[in-house]
Amino acid sequence: MEIQDKMIDATKEIFSTMIMMEINLEEITDVHGPLTDTITAMIGLAGKRKGVLAVHFPYPVALAITSSFLMMDVEEMNDDVHDAMGEIANMLGGNIKTILSENGRDIDLSMPSTIAGSEYSFQSDKDVEKVIISFSTEKGSFMVEMDLEK
Amino acid sequence: MGKNVLLVDDSKTMRIIIGRSLRQAGIDFDNIFEAADGIEALEVLEKETVDIVLSDINMPNMDGISFLREKSTRDAIKDIPVLMISTETGDDIIGEAKSLGAVGAIKKPFTPDKVNEVLGPLL
Numbered sequence: 043m044e045i046q047d048k049m050i051d052a053t054k055e056i057f058s059t060m061i062m063m064e065i066n067l068e069e070i071t072d073v074h075g076p077l078t079d080t081i082t083a084m085i086g087l088a089g090k091r092k093g094v095l096a097v098h099f100p101y102p103v104a105l106a107i108t109s110s111f112l113m114m115d116v117e118e119m120n121d122d123v124h125d126a127m128g129e130i131a132n133m134l135g136g137n138i139k140t141i142l143s144e145n146g147r148d149i150d151l152s153m154p155s156t157i158a159g160s161e162y163s164f165q166s167d168k169d170v171e172k173v174i175i176s177f178s179t180e181k182g183s184f185m186v187e188m189d190l191e192k
Numbered sequence: 193m194g195k196n197v198l199l200v201d202d203s204k205t206m207r208i209i210i211g212r213s214l215r216q217a218g219i220d221f222d223n224i225f226e227a228a229d230g231i232e233a234l235e236v237l238e239k240e241t242v243d244i245v246l247s248d249i250n251m252p253n254m255d256g257i258s259f260l261r262e263k264s265t266r267d268a269i270k271d272i273p274v275l276m277i278s279t280e281t282g283d284d285i286i287g288e289a290k291s292l293g294a295v296g297a298i299k300k301p302f303t304p305d306k307v308n309e310v311l312g313p314l315l
Contacts, residue, residue, distance in 0.1 A: 060302070108205075111205055112205065112208060113212070122205065126203075129206050132250065132279055133301055136279020136280055137279065143282060153251075
């Protein structure tokens with residue numbers, strides 16, 4: 043199974059078991075433009091494979107996910123939203139580690155971190171293999187991005 | 193007398209979700225204590241009566257493995273069971289956690305049914 047297929051399965055599992063939100067696969071690509079009114083949660087991989095796993099959520103999608111996660115209305119971008127998005131990146135990172143690592147010991151995960159802004163670019167200064175998967179929700183689309191050093 | 197649980201996870205969101213999953217699984221605790229890392233968890237265990245700990249592994253300041261190692265050196269709390277709830281489910285890391293006293297592991301993401309299946313027999 044290709045890594046992108048496992049990323050799709052892992053994302054769908056997180057949304058179906060813990061967020062209770064329906065998502066649908068939109069497209070798989072290797073490039074995206076500047077991100078606008080978006081929060082990005084990312085987790086670094088170090089060791090046998092090096093790279094970054096990132097999830098890019100436009101604000102309305104991030105608010106809807108956090109509301110569903112916490113089972114309460116969240117209407118502004120606050121610490122809870124950053125924490126919830128970071129936890130999604132953390133869960134996806136754990137899955138990716140399992141996919142890439144033989145025994146769980148040859149790849150280390152960083153703590154999740156988040157950035158948010160009205161417009162920014164997200165790109166690596168290394169030569170990376172990039173997989174970007176976009177999913178649709180009722181509130182809009184979001185992307186899961188894996189950048190692995192070649 | 194009811195039981196008390198300690199949830200250890202640096203994510204407040206995840207602590208809320210685990211607490212909710214316990215209720216959805218029909219597992220009632222008298223008190224749900226929370227800690228954001230291993231250091232806070234040790235402080236809670238030294239102060240409160242806790243029957244079981246549900247702990248993440250990948251945390252800042254003191255991670256779940258270091259928490260287990262430190263806890264195992266303290267006579268007053270070393271026998272309190274710890275169940276790992278983590279994205280880290282590789283054989284090596286779970287094996288290390290079990291060698292330090294962890295009684296099992298639940299992989300994130302999880303369902304309330306999974307929590308009940310693993311945690312139920314431990315109570």
